[in-house]
Amino acid sequence: MFLMMAEVWHLSQVASLLPTSSFWSFLAFNQSHVAWAGCSLHDLIQPSFTFLVGVALPFSVAARINKGADSKNLWLHVFKRAAILVLLGVFLRSMYSPITNWTFEDTLSQIGLGYPILFLLGSTKERKLWIALASLLAAYWLAFVFYKIPPTLNTIANTGVPADWQNNYTGLASHWNKNTNLAWAFDRWFLNLFPRESAFNFNGGGYATLSFIPTLGTMILGLFAGRILLEDSQVKVFKFLKIGGILIAISVFLHFAGINPIVKRIWTPAWTLFSGGLCLFILAFFHWLVDKKEVIKPFNWLKIIGMNSLAAYIFAHTIDSFIHKSFQIHIGENYASFLGAPYQTLISGSVILLVEWLILRWMYKNKIFIKV
Numbered sequence: 196m197f198l199m200m201a202e203v204w205h206l207s208q209v210a211s212l213l214p215t216s217s218f219w220s221f222l223a224f225n226q227s228h229v230a231w232a233g234c235s236l237h238d239l240i241q242p243s244f245t246f247l248v249g250v251a252l253p254f255s256v257a258a259r260i261n262k263g264a265d266s267k268n269l270w271l272h273v274f275k276r277a278a279i280l281v282l283l284g285v286f287l288r289s290m291y292s293p294i295t296n297w298t299f300e301d302t303l304s305q306i307g308l309g310y311p312i313l314f315l316l317g318s319t320k321e322r323k324l325w326i327a328l329a330s331l332l333a334a335y336w337l338a339f340v341f342y343k344i345p346p347t348l349n350t351i352a353n354t355g356v357p358a359d360w361q362n363n364y365t366g367l368a369s370h371w372n373k374n375t376n377l378a379w380a381f382d383r384w385f386l387n388l389f390p391r392e393s394a395f396n397f398n399g400g401g402y403a404t405l406s407f408i409p410t411l412g413t414m415i416l417g418l419f420a421g422r423i424l425l426e427d428s429q430v431k432v433f434k435f436l437k438i439g440g441i442l443i444a445i446s447v448f449l450h451f452a453g454i455n456p457i458v459k460r461i462w463t464p465a466w467t468l469f470s471g472g473l474c475l476f477i478l479a480f481f482h483w484l485v486d487k488k489e490v491i492k493p494f495n496w497l498k499i500i501g502m503n504s505l506a507a508y509i510f511a512h513t514i515d516s517f518i519h520k521s522f523q524i525h526i527g528e529n530y531a532s533f534l535g536a537p538y539q540t541l542i543s544g545s546v547i548l549l550v551e552w553l554i555l556r557w558m559y560k561n562k563i564f565i566k567v
Contacts, residue, residue: 198226204541206227209223213537225237231401233457239477241305244306245417246416248310249416249420250418251417275567282307283567285297285299299407303508305407306407306414316418321419328412332467335409335464344380353396354397356375406461409463409467420474432483435478446468450465450469503565514551530542531546
């Protein structure tokens, strides 16, 4: 959540104004999504958030059962949570649209679409859960392989992608090219069922509704991790590292063998495994550092954000421009320019981050937590 909120620094703009600095170029790369295949630090925000939904599920269910919830109550809560997440994602994607923008690639919508299935799998035994994950990803991979785009649709007007785009694949991997794949074809039908200003042809970033299916795979990996955390075991860190290493190795093989590229934007099965493995590594590190070594105080400022992650997500999509505009009105248009043009967004972004964090701190102190 902090990495997402920190987008207000606009490091790409800083790097563009300091073109000879490899330091700012490195930071800018890791605050941007890669064009198609591959991964930056910024690309791990959504899978980390999604992964933690799975991690939290065993704890959430156990807490509700302890409060007396039965199966009916649990399922009602699941469907309520899923609906709120889906619609909240639609709302956030519609903020700058004259009408409701019925699109479902937002992180919250993606989680909401898969959440009931995650809950259904929540009590599944470990072996069957691994089988379910493998079957889900294999079936999704096969669906893409067997889909063939009609040649008449493969134009810039329909896809937004030139034929010579440097990130286009050939051979088997071409089934996961931008806006010429199964998920894109599905959205050309599905999203046009909703009222729109104009017909939907493609998503400029290549994002798609059907990505919620392999995203569910990321939540399932989080579910495995949550179960491990609940175990009375001294080898949790080892388990996280072992599983994470295996997942990354498989995904890298799939990518370089041309079987399935690692693409976050359409959440390929290889991306599910790759990002899931990295999430397990990150969890292993923080579990070892915070839970085992009890290094807690340095991370309290992040805990304040994490305890209200939904509020932080909404803040990052809603109030940042309001805060910036308010400071311009009351302090002056150039309040953030005293270090020069290259660093202006760093100053204004830091002000926005501080205000947002102080709001989250106030909510934390007053035990106000936004949950669904």
